[in-house]
Amino acid sequence: MQESVMYFHAAVFMLGAAFTLKSNEHVRVDIFYRRMSDRKKAWVDLLGTLFLLMPINIFIFSMSFDYVIKSWSIVESSPQAGGLPLVFVLKSFILLFALTMTLQGIAELIKNTLTLTVSKQKQGQQI
Numbered sequence: 001m002q003e004s005v006m007y008f009h010a011a012v013f014m015l016g017a018a019f020t021l022k023s024n025e026h027v028r029v030d031i032f033y034r035r036m037s038d039r040k041k042a043w044v045d046l047l048g049t050l051f052l053l054m055p056i057n058i059f060i061f062s063m064s065f066d067y068v069i070k071s072w073s074i075v076e077s078s079p080q081a082g083g084l085p086l087v088f089v090l091k092s093f094i095l096l097f098a099l100t101m102t103l104q105g106i107a108e109l110i111k112n113t114l115t116l117t118v119s120k121q122k123q124g125q126q127i
Helices: 002-022 038-073 087-126
Strands: none
Touching: 002 087, 038 087
C-alpha cells in the first residue's frame, strides 16, 4: 500500500507538471513579474523557457535515459517483500516528465513569440 502511494504521487506530479505549466499555475516568485506589461512578461517567459526550462529538460532526459532503459531490460520490481512489481514503469515517468515538459516548453516558446510579434505589430499601427 505504501508503495502505491509513491507511484500515484509520482504519476500526479511528474505527469501533471506540463499541464501546470500550460495553465500558468507553476511556482513563480512574481515580485516584479506581476507588475510587468504583457510584452515584458512574454520576454521573461521566452528567455526563461529557452535558457532554463529547455536545457534542464534535455539534461534530465539524457541523464535518465540509460537508467530507465536498464530498468526496463531487467523488468525491475520492488526489492521490498510484497512490493509492487512495476518499478520500471515508475522510472519511466522521469522520461515522460522531461518529454511532456519539453513539448509544453516548445508551445510556450511559440505562444510568447506570437505575443511579442502581435504586440510589436500593434505598436507599429499606433504610430
